[in-house]
Amino acid sequence: MTRYSHTVDGHTYHFADLKSLMAMATPARSGDYLAGIAAASDEERVAAQMALAELPLRRFLVEALIPYEIDEVTRLIIDEHDAAAFAPVSHLTVGDFRNWLLSEEADEAALAALAPGLTPEMAAAVSKIMRVQDLILVAKKCRVVTAFRNTIGLPGRLSTRLQPNHPTDAPSGVAASIVDGLMYGSGDAVIGINPATDSVSAVTTLIRMLDAIITKYEIPTQSCVLTHVTTSIEAINRGAPVDLVFQSIAGTEAANAGFGINLAVLAEGREAALSLKRGTVGDNVMYFETGQGSALSANAHHGVDQQTCEARAYAVARKFKPFLVNTVVGFIGPEYLYDGKQIIRAGLEDHFCGKLLGVPMGCDVCYTNHAEADQNDMDMLLTLLSVAGINFVMGIPGSDDVMLNYQTTSFHDAMYIRQVLGLRPAPEFEAWLRKVGIFAPGEAMRLAKDLPGPFRRALANLS
Amino acid sequence: MTDRITDTVIPDAWGTLRRFTQARIALGRAGSSLPTQPHLDFQFAHARARDAVHHTLAIEPLRAGLVERGLGVVTVHSAAADRPTYLKRPDLGRRLDAASRERLETYRAPGGKDFDVAFVIADGLSAFAIEQNALAFLDVMLPRVPAESWRIAPLVIAEQGRVAIGDEIAVALRARMVVVLVGERPGLSSPDSMGLYLTWQPAVGTTDARRNCISNVRREGMSFELAAHKLLYLMTEARGRHLSGVLLKDEVEAPPERLAAPGGNFLTEDT
Known part of the structure; x- marks a missing residue:
C-alpha cells in the first residue's frame, strides 16, 4: 500500500x-x-x-x-x-x-x-x-447550459425549481402553491413535486395535472414528479406525459444499490424519457439529486470522505446528460453537516466540483431544524452561490416545505437575489412572464400588482 | 414637502387559496421581499422548533404518570451523554450506556420467559412531542393489549435515544417485539410530532427495512385512536407472521385527509 x-x-x-x-x-x-x-x-x-x-x-x-x-x-x-x-x-x-x-x-x-x-x-x-473565494471564482468561469422546453444556465440568468409540495398531494393544494410561485416569477428550472404517495397511479395523476397546467397556460417550462426512476419508467409505459425523469444518485455502486438503482437502470430511464420527444428546444431529460453524506448514511462509502463521494456522484450524473443536478446540501442533518458554516462550504464545494466536471449544478439551499443553522445562513449561501453563477435554486412558499419538514429558499428569496445581482430567469420563461403580465412592463424585474387575466379567471371560479 | 408613507405591504391577490394548503402562500411583499409580519411569524416557528430539539425531557412527570396508571417503569440513558453528542453521533443514540444495560437485565420476566412486547418512550429529536403525546396515546393503546393476551415488559423511558435504542432494550429485557414512541424531527408547523416504530425480534444492528413506522401522531396529525388501531394491527400481524418491516404492509384503511381540499385542480377546471 x-x-x-x-x-x-x-x-x-x-x-x-x-x-x-x-x-x-x-x-x-x-x-x-x-x-x-x-x-x-x-x-x-x-x-x-x-x-x-x-x-x-x-x-x-x-x-x-x-x-x-x-x-x-x-x-x-x-x-x-x-x-x-x-x-x-x-x-x-x-x-x-x-x-x-x-x-x-x-x-x-x-x-x-x-x-x-x-x-x-x-x-x-x-x-x-x-478557499470559498476560489470555489466561487472558478465556478463562475464554468458554464454548463442545458435545454428542454427552455434554456438553463446562460450567463446572467438564475432559474428556480417551483416545489409545490403538499402533505397529501391534494391537487388544489398543489395548484395553490403553483400559483403562488408563478406569480413571483418562479418555476423556470422545473415545476417539481415530491409526492407523498409513491404509487404509479398517484404519481401519474400529478404528472397529468402538471402537464395540463403547463399546456393550458402555455408556460415554457417542464414538469417532474420526483419518484423512483422505475416508477417513472412504468408511468411512461402507461402513457403518462413525463417531461423529466428524476432519481437520487450517489457516488458509489453500493450507495446507488441502496437507492435501488444502477447505471443500467438510469440509462433505461433516460431512454424512456427521450422516446417521448417532449423537449422543444433541447433533449436533456434527467433530473438528479445528490448530497454529501448519502454514501455514508447507506454505509457504502468504503472509507472515502463524503465530499469525494459526492463529487463521484457527478460522474454518474454527467453520463446521462442531465437537465438539472441538485445538491440538497442541508437536508441530511447535523451528523453529516453540523452547522451553517459546514453547510455553506459544502454547497460551494458541490457547485464548484459539479461545474468543473461539466454538470448543470443547482442547489437546494436548505437546513433542518436539528442543524445549527438558520435563515441567515441560507441567505449567505444563496448569495454566494448566485455570485458563483449557479444554474438554479429551489423556490417554495415562505421557505417552509410542509411535506418534507425542512426549510429551503422561497419565492421571495429568488426575487431578492434577482434584484441584488440582476439575475434573470431563463429567456423563454422571462418572455412568458412579461407576456402574461407577471413581470411589470419595462426592463426591470418588477412584479406587477394585478393578477394576470388567465389566473384571475381561474380564481374567479372558486369564489 | 413629501407625502406620508402608506401601504408598506403589497398584498397578494390569491389569499383565497390559503384554504387549500398549510403552505405559507399569499404572504404579500414589501418590495419583492417578505413583509415584517410573516418574516417574524417564520422566526417564531423556527425558534419553537429549535426549542423542541433542545428541550430536555421532563422524566419525573412522565414516570409519575405511568406509575399512576399501575405500570412498571425503568429509566435508561443512551450512550450519547448530551444533546450535542446526540446530534453528531447517531450511533451513540442507538446504544445504551453500560449502567442502563445492566439495570434492564434485572427487569427480565421471571421463569426465563420472553415478553411479547416492550414499549419504549424515547425523547428522539423532540422531547416536547413525547410530553404532549406519549401518556395520552398509551391511554388509548394499552387497553387494546390486555394482560391476558400480551405479556408486556415494564415501560422503558430512554433519554437521548434514537429509534434503534429499542433493539438493545428488547434484547436486554428479552422481548419478542419492541414498540418505540419517539419524538420526530420537528417541522416548522409540527414541533410536537411523535412517531411509532414496531420491530419484530430486534437485535443490535437491525436495519430500518425491518421496522414499521406510524408517523405524525399528534393532536393535529394522526389521531391517537387511528394510530392505536394501526399499531395493534401491525403488532398482531408481526406476532402471527413472525416478521415486521417492508414485508409487513400496513393494510389498515388509509387515514382521512388531514386537510379538507375541496375542488380538484382549479387551474385547469373549466366552469
Whole structure:
C-alpha cells in the first residue's frame, strides 16, 4: 500500500493511502468524524492539504479510491476518462492545478474543453485546498447550459425549481402553491413535486395535472414528479406525459444499490424519457439529486470522505446528460453537516466540483431544524452561490416545505437575489412572464400588482 | 414637502387559496421581499422548533404518570451523554450506556420467559412531542393489549435515544417485539410530532427495512385512536407472521385527509 507523508516544522505526518490523505485534507465536517476518517487535529488537516497539493493529478488515474473491480462508478470514471482532454494539465500537481484554475488562462472555453479529462477525485482534491473565494471564482468561469422546453444556465440568468409540495398531494393544494410561485416569477428550472404517495397511479395523476397546467397556460417550462426512476419508467409505459425523469444518485455502486438503482437502470430511464420527444428546444431529460453524506448514511462509502463521494456522484450524473443536478446540501442533518458554516462550504464545494466536471449544478439551499443553522445562513449561501453563477435554486412558499419538514429558499428569496445581482430567469420563461403580465412592463424585474387575466379567471371560479 | 408613507405591504391577490394548503402562500411583499409580519411569524416557528430539539425531557412527570396508571417503569440513558453528542453521533443514540444495560437485565420476566412486547418512550429529536403525546396515546393503546393476551415488559423511558435504542432494550429485557414512541424531527408547523416504530425480534444492528413506522401522531396529525388501531394491527400481524418491516404492509384503511381540499385542480377546471 502506498504511503503518503508530509513534514512540517520537523514533524512528519503519515497518511496510509490516498483516500485517507483525501479524507484528512477535507475541511472539517461532522460526517467525516462520524465515519472516523477525519484529521485528528487542525495541524494534521493542513499537513494533509500540503501533501495533497504536491500530489500529481495523474496519480488519481492509477490509484483508485474505491477498487475498480468492486464498483461500477469507479469503472465509469476510469473507462470514460478522456486522456486527450486531460493532456494540458496532466503534468500538474494538485497545487499547481489550483494556481492554473485561478489564472486568466483558465477561461470558459479552456475549462469546458478540460471537463471530460477530469475525474471527480481530481475536482474534489483541488477543492479541498481552495478557499470559498476560489470555489466561487472558478465556478463562475464554468458554464454548463442545458435545454428542454427552455434554456438553463446562460450567463446572467438564475432559474428556480417551483416545489409545490403538499402533505397529501391534494391537487388544489398543489395548484395553490403553483400559483403562488408563478406569480413571483418562479418555476423556470422545473415545476417539481415530491409526492407523498409513491404509487404509479398517484404519481401519474400529478404528472397529468402538471402537464395540463403547463399546456393550458402555455408556460415554457417542464414538469417532474420526483419518484423512483422505475416508477417513472412504468408511468411512461402507461402513457403518462413525463417531461423529466428524476432519481437520487450517489457516488458509489453500493450507495446507488441502496437507492435501488444502477447505471443500467438510469440509462433505461433516460431512454424512456427521450422516446417521448417532449423537449422543444433541447433533449436533456434527467433530473438528479445528490448530497454529501448519502454514501455514508447507506454505509457504502468504503472509507472515502463524503465530499469525494459526492463529487463521484457527478460522474454518474454527467453520463446521462442531465437537465438539472441538485445538491440538497442541508437536508441530511447535523451528523453529516453540523452547522451553517459546514453547510455553506459544502454547497460551494458541490457547485464548484459539479461545474468543473461539466454538470448543470443547482442547489437546494436548505437546513433542518436539528442543524445549527438558520435563515441567515441560507441567505449567505444563496448569495454566494448566485455570485458563483449557479444554474438554479429551489423556490417554495415562505421557505417552509410542509411535506418534507425542512426549510429551503422561497419565492421571495429568488426575487431578492434577482434584484441584488440582476439575475434573470431563463429567456423563454422571462418572455412568458412579461407576456402574461407577471413581470411589470419595462426592463426591470418588477412584479406587477394585478393578477394576470388567465389566473384571475381561474380564481374567479372558486369564489 | 413629501407625502406620508402608506401601504408598506403589497398584498397578494390569491389569499383565497390559503384554504387549500398549510403552505405559507399569499404572504404579500414589501418590495419583492417578505413583509415584517410573516418574516417574524417564520422566526417564531423556527425558534419553537429549535426549542423542541433542545428541550430536555421532563422524566419525573412522565414516570409519575405511568406509575399512576399501575405500570412498571425503568429509566435508561443512551450512550450519547448530551444533546450535542446526540446530534453528531447517531450511533451513540442507538446504544445504551453500560449502567442502563445492566439495570434492564434485572427487569427480565421471571421463569426465563420472553415478553411479547416492550414499549419504549424515547425523547428522539423532540422531547416536547413525547410530553404532549406519549401518556395520552398509551391511554388509548394499552387497553387494546390486555394482560391476558400480551405479556408486556415494564415501560422503558430512554433519554437521548434514537429509534434503534429499542433493539438493545428488547434484547436486554428479552422481548419478542419492541414498540418505540419517539419524538420526530420537528417541522416548522409540527414541533410536537411523535412517531411509532414496531420491530419484530430486534437485535443490535437491525436495519430500518425491518421496522414499521406510524408517523405524525399528534393532536393535529394522526389521531391517537387511528394510530392505536394501526399499531395493534401491525403488532398482531408481526406476532402471527413472525416478521415486521417492508414485508409487513400496513393494510389498515388509509387515514382521512388531514386537510379538507375541496375542488380538484382549479387551474385547469373549466366552469
